[in-house]
Amino acid sequence: MNLRERKKRRTRDALLRAALELFATRGYEETTVDDIAAAVDVSQRTFFRYFAGKEETAFFVPRLAETLVVEALRTRPPGEVPLEALRRAVLESWDAINEAVEELVPIELHLRVYRVIESTPALLAAHLRRSAELEEQLACIIAEREGLDVNADPRPRIVVALFGGVIRVTERLWSAGDDISIDGMRELTTTYLDQVGPALAGNWHAEPSP
Template structure:
């Protein structure tokens, strides 16, 4: 949701007031979007991803398919809202890591914290939705492809974050690109391991932790 920019005027400080709360129109849009996501995951859990149609998701919220496409480009887009929430949470957790913590240690701890939160239903995550997402990834090649594309697009955010933490320019230093690529690959490797081998390596958070531990041994650049 996009907040309206505050107006400035006489008697206001240099920084001005905080953002205005969203108006009625924005609140209604957000409720519709959330309802579509809720309905989609209910259907995904009951029928599976591939068997669920956009029309069914829209009908469950009593809106048209045309309205659905105002909010989402596809049903893959709806499913990947969970991955989007994960990404935002991981970046927030990374921002809270100590400034002098080696980069891969910071990444490992932030990612594991969010993976555990997804499993335990903490930080606003729904553990049932998390398990549904893992199951859908295993069953739907189309959703898996969408997930990989999403991860690649978000990798730029991680590159910039790593570059800032290291105090380097990503245009001239390869390390942020290597670290971000390795981190993305470690998470995907953990997810793929869970899909193929179940809990042989433990829960998702435990498997992610093991994957990042391997990277920590070789790519743990100190902070600036």
């Protein structure tokens, strides 16, 4: 790796960390791009040469995680039923995610930024759009696994929509609680996914949720 390349990487990482730190402490709307650039001592123009917008810094880490989940689903054995493949892909990619993220920023900082994302309307909107795009990708992979046409058969998108909905609920609970651990997250997710069947059954009063 060049001196030039190394320098670029260092600048990008510095900008990223400065941005996330500022978002987490001061809030997203309250930090200007000038603040971020000033914290790294580069011009505002340079910031925009590394990131397409202020938003992109906030979603740099989540993007990493998504990439890994998609990869995990791609390598799931074909024997698994769709919902099961999705569940395992997510549960089993968390270790890799944790590792990759920690190389960039402390997980704890990422948690704090995630809370900011959930509580900032503009960021929440962007987050949901990104999730929708991810779901589209997953639906395509599922369809391929089952030898179906995503646009002709509604079922791939439906399972993924359901799955995505459950994941989003657990993500929110994770960020709201104070258990950062992977195991805690894993447990939460399995619990919720196990509720899907009963939730659709209908007669909720007969068998109250545990």
